[in-house]
Amino acid sequence: MTDVTAMTATQIAGLVATGAASAVEVTQAHLDRIAAVDGRVNAFLHVDTEGALAAARDVDARRAAGEELGPLAGVPVAVKDVLTTKGVPTTVGSKILEGWRPPYDSTIVERLRAAGTVMLGKTNMDEFAMGSSTEYSAYGPSRNPWDTDRIPGGSGGGSAAALAAYEAPLAIGSDTGGSIRQPGAVTGTVGAKPTYGGTSRYGLVAFSSSLDTPGPCARTVLDAALLHAAIGGHDPRDSTSIPAPVPDVVAAAKLGATGDLSGVRLGVVTEFGGEGAEPGVTAAFNEAVDTLTKLGAEIVEISCPHFRYALPAYYLIAPSECSSNLARFDGVRFGLRTGDDGNRSLEEVMSLTREAGFGPEVKRRIMLGTYALSSGYYDAYYGQAQKVRTLITRDFTAAFERVDALISPTTPFVAFPLGARTSDPYQMYLADLFTIPSNLYGGPGISVPCGLSDGLPVGLQVMAPTLADDRMYRVAAALESAVGTFTPPAL
Template sequence: MSWIHRTAAEQAAALASGEVTSVELTQAHLDQIAATDGELHAFLHVDAEGALAQARASDERRKAGNPLHELDGVPIAIKDVLTTEGLPTTAGSRILEGWIPPYDGTVTAKIKAAGLPILGKTNMDEFAMGSSTENSAYGPTRNPWDHDRIPGGSGGGSAAAVGAFQAPLAIGSDTGGSIRQPGAMTGTVGVKPTYGSVSRYGVIALANSLDQLGPCTRTVLDSALLHELIGGHDPRDSTSVPNAVTGLADAARAGAARDLNGLRVGIVKELQGDAWNADVVERFDESVALLKEMGADVVEVSLPSFVHAMAAYYLILPAECSSNLAKFDAMRYGRRVTPEGSPSAEEVMKVSRDAGFGDEVKRRIIIGTYALSSGYYDAFYGQAQKIRTLIIEDFKKAFEQVDVLVSPTAPSTAWPIGEKADDPLAMYLQDLATIPANLAGVPGISIPSGLSSADGLPTGIQFLAPVLEDARLYRVGAALESALFEQWGGQITPAAYAPKGAN
């Protein structure tokens, strides 16, 4: 098995034992990117020179006996929504084309401080607006399982890079499911941490009260290791919680023993029904059966406000997006297009924003501005915030009955590129199960639940836990992952990228 097919934890162990060097690992992943990304387009920018320089520095530390972290020397990719000093950061938009930040976001700084070579920046829906990574101004990313299909969104670049073995680790951002939903569609693990437990400093904001950075990996343990690295309080983020992020890797290792005795699991009643494809439900039911076999007590719970979650989300998110993106006015920030003659500031702003923003961004700005306008604020935005409060209360009541909640991650498997391009509502419905967690700030994890019997594509199962109880996700996620690995004969891997003899 080549090094790119090893998990991040296995790569870290090999680095520690001297079996491989960081330069060798990093070069192997760069070679995989060069060989496959012309078709996949998972990356917007690859920093081969910088990654290899960081890898050489890591090897020198290892040789001197001074590694900075357990993952020191393991390569990583970063979604292009997070600032990286000296590397382009565009958020998938033409309005930021060519922008090179003068500073690192907190998560970038933590990654560098731990010695992980940064391979580059991954593709995304423009300003993280989308469920397919088709809305990138620089072209769509393709799914490693089927290049004619979407990888999910908005973080499809990070998920595809991990799924295609271009990187063992990646950073994504989750505003309404943009780590978890791509994870389900690419057969990878995606985690949305508790809101505020991972710093948002340096994130190009879509919706401040919803955005959350998190890990994209191929195993639950790898996500736990990366989550512990990037988590923790940050005084530069006013929404950062004071709690430390610890014990996640221990929870994942304990969960792999498959003992779920005493764990109470709640199937969400409102996340069932006709909206879910039969093949997705089939894999979900099999996973629930495995949870029961491992000792979990599984019951159905009702969270009635979930039926209004999508409507509330698509008022709150556009409102915050309208406010956040107002700064890209061609005067202070962003691309400037100057019409002929002697245009006014307003004319420059209009032309620049028209040229710099894509259709989906314009759509959401218009909706958000309308929802915040005089005479409509209370009727739309105010009502949506009331629904949000009800959702939070429903979560609290549910977690008095169970330890974690479970549902399919997405209603369907990955669809063909362009299939939903003219139907935004159909696209939005793909986030049906993931949105409530962002509205309430609770943590969630998606792990692969198997392959669809209809099209052979990955499906995902999602677990949600109470605020700051992220460790529960790693325990139950690792337990189910271990059982599913046995059932499916190993990690669920796209055939074109699989190691010899793998599934």
């Protein structure tokens, strides 16, 4: 059998549907690949071998019985460890939840199972999704398959690394400020953040409830669209879920793959032109813009003047919400419990548990958020940040009156060496400079590989209006059809 680990999800699904390969064979091949390379990549925190093979056997049995299967049946998927999985460890990259096995599946995982995908396991991440490099995981950093001395992005670096290392053809991430798109950019993979509310947050361990958005990760735009279609849609268990159907992202990806962008107007964000992007990133982006022009797109410059304030606004809003959400981790109801020797008060046990269980970046953001919400400072910090968020939304609204979508580099720099930015939080935060505005607005964004800089991948970001996720898939697929996909050196 041809090496299925090198195939796209679409190709694998075709093999399984026709019986040219069984789901068990496909799953075993990926489990073998994980065993062979993950010691160098550390993409997975938990590999569910028995569960994966059982799910694969079920797909094979259903196919043998003549049951009509979905378009991703039998395709392996890796799941970021921020989503609850019944009976399977969910740590969120933190010691405070080490060994916790949830009693229920998140909606995303439920839908993955219903689609017939095979969950391989849970992927590494920055603790509680707070980071841009996966170096803040309590279980060690993931590494970029392009260069294992470099970061794979964050917070969902494990999912992106698993894709780039051919350990899985599909993965799930979550995007609060760029945690799907930025890892996609630096690993040469595709990462899409759906419209906020377009995918369910039920069972997603919350970081920032008004920003967190689960979404698809893949090696091709069509694969990402197929995964998006499988997991998206209204969920009555999520109060922020949009009661509207998912746009036809699969049809849009297929249309884009024809390479025709005639009639599409794309805006290049002026404010992102001089924000310190590396020369190689800028060069790759400019070449991609020329390619989009050749495909028929009309390119115009668009000013979004308040985008420059997105980073500081985000680092008040997100930590404020995190300080509230993480209060539930108290050592009483679930997870780690430290210092309970019978002689300490409940408050002392809670304090000791949090001291031992939370890492330094999580503590930093909890303190930032608690300060911003404190008496006398709420209006000056959190309140003002929300006003800036409104101005950013107005920038997007005005821009989309003139263009169909906005484009920019996904991140200002290529994958940096491990340890290069951990001592300077601000330099780390700059990784999400171009992705944060979409989260504050709530609209969809996708990162698609557009070239290389010094042998490392560069991503182009497409940002679309809310509920117009199909637009970004069309543009991304068109660019992919022209520039191709990117394969890292062999591990």
